[in-house]
Amino acid sequence: MEATSSFSYAIVNSVEDFRSIFAPASGDGLLLCYEPEHDSVTSDDLSLFRKAAGSAVKEYGAIVRLHLWNCESDLFTSAKKQLQKNPGTPLLLVIYMCSVADTFQEPMPKMLFSVKHVCKRLASFQHGDKVAAISRSEGISFEQFANFSGGELHVEVDVLRMLEIGKRLMSRGSAEYAAKVFRRALSTLDAVLQDSRGDAEVKGSVAVCLAWLALADLAQGGSADDSIRRLKSECMEFCAEPGGDSARACAAHKMVCALPTKWDGATCSQKRLRSILDNDPHSHKHRCALVVTLFLAGDVERCITEALKLKVLDVPFGHVAICAVADFIGQDHPLLQVSGLVEAKRH
Numbered sequence: 183m184e185a186t187s188s189f190s191y192a193i194v195n196s197v198e199d200f201r202s203i204f205a206p207a208s209g210d211g212l213l214l215c216y217e218p219e220h221d222s223v224t225s226d227d228l229s230l231f232r233k234a235a236g237s238a239v240k241e242y243g244a245i246v247r248l249h250l251w252n253c254e255s256d257l258f259t260s261a262k263k264q265l266q267k268n269p270g271t272p273l274l275l276v277i278y279m280c281s282v283a284d285t286f287q288e289p290m291p292k293m294l295f296s297v298k299h300v301c302k303r304l305a306s307f308q309h310g311d312k313v314a315a316i317s318r319s320e321g322i323s324f325e326q327f328a329n330f331s332g333g334e335l336h337v338e339v340d341v342l343r344m345l346e347i348g349k350r351l352m353s354r355g356s357a358e359y360a361a362k363v364f365r366r367a368l369s370t371l372d373a374v375l376q377d378s379r380g381d382a383e384v385k386g387s388v389a390v391c392l393a394w395l396a397l398a399d400l401a402q403g404g405s406a407d408d409s410i411r412r413l414k415s416e417c418m419e420f421c422a423e424p425g426g427d428s429a430r431a432c433a434a435h436k437m438v439c440a441l442p443t444k445w446d447g448a449t450c451s452q453k454r455l456r457s458i459l460d461n462d463p464h465s466h467k468h469r470c471a472l473v474v475t476l477f478l479a480g481d482v483e484r485c486i487t488e489a490l491k492l493k494v495l496d497v498p499f500g501h502v503a504i505c506a507v508a509d510f511i512g513q514d515h516p517l518l519q520v521s522g523l524v525e526a527k528r529h
Contacts, residue, residue, distance in 0.1 A: 189239040194251035211247040213275040217254040220269040227290045234294045238301035281347045283359035307356040341367050357401035364395040389417035393431035403446025410435045424512030433510035437474050440502040443467040450475050470499045
């Protein structure tokens with residue numbers, strides 16, 4: 183059955199129009215920022231882009247509202263600067279869950295091809311039934327626009343808000359966009375890190391960013407080696423905190439590195455893996471993948487249950503997973519006091 187799609191477009195003529203794009207009820211969309219003279223954008227270019235976006239939305243079953251914003255007014259100078267809109271090239275913002283989840287700055291001819299990929303990704307996130315979601319414990323959020331009352335439009339980047347939006351994206355299975363958000367948040371913190379003189383709060387925020395960036399990369403089937411390496415090198419004290427984001431990322435990384443099969447959110451949802459195991463209970467590689475999926479979903483108890491099944495069957499990953507979970511929740515956690523679990527970890 184074909185997915186329902188919805189496409190509409192609007193012209194941004196005022197600050198009020200711009201502000202409304204980020205209101206909670208506005209839905210997901212695309213915001214094309216352009217300066218006709220500097221960017222050499224014509225009415226024909228806008229018409230072609232609108233048609234390309236509408237066609238992609240229909241093809242992939244997305245729900246998207248396109249906003250066309252001529253941003254050459256002096257009123258938007260500060261906003262353009264913070265959005266890194268450079269004269270000479272249009273900027274496309276992907277708005278997901280009231281946040282700027284991604285940006286593309288490229289000439290209009292290339293933008294016509296990029297919009298198809300963007301709509302395909304948005305559709306997959308909106309449908310949300312084919313990915314393994316990662317539980318929460320930030321696209322830049324622009325909710326402050328809802329309270330904008332006049333004067334020059336100004337975008338404030340709030341790292342804590344970025345982290346919260348990123349975690350929300352992860353819980354929806356949108357790891358690709360979440361990773362971009364965490365990287366932006368980390369870049370923001372790195373820019374002030376030298377001036378913080380070892381400030382514990384800044385260092386703690388860096389650890390959270392690194393941990394969630396690692397989880398986002400793992401969720402896409404990518405490598406988190408760089409993030410984990412930096413996390414252990416610069417923020418080791420946070421890695422040792424049971425139940426913390428850093429300990430969780432390190433445990434997940436340990437599991438994924440030991441897996442006998444590739445893990446990524448698109449192919450390792452609980453629903454899909456359990457369906458495979460119902461038909462073939464002895465498919466150890468799929469049970470190993472399920473252990474990781476359950477751990478990332480925050481279902482530690484069922485994760486341990488599946489890991490024990492593997493250990494009983496002498497599958498090496500079972501032992502690795504139990505050790506990783508123990509590192510995360512702590513040696514004294516009640517789940518590890520269950521008969522046989524502590525002994526299983528030791529051996």
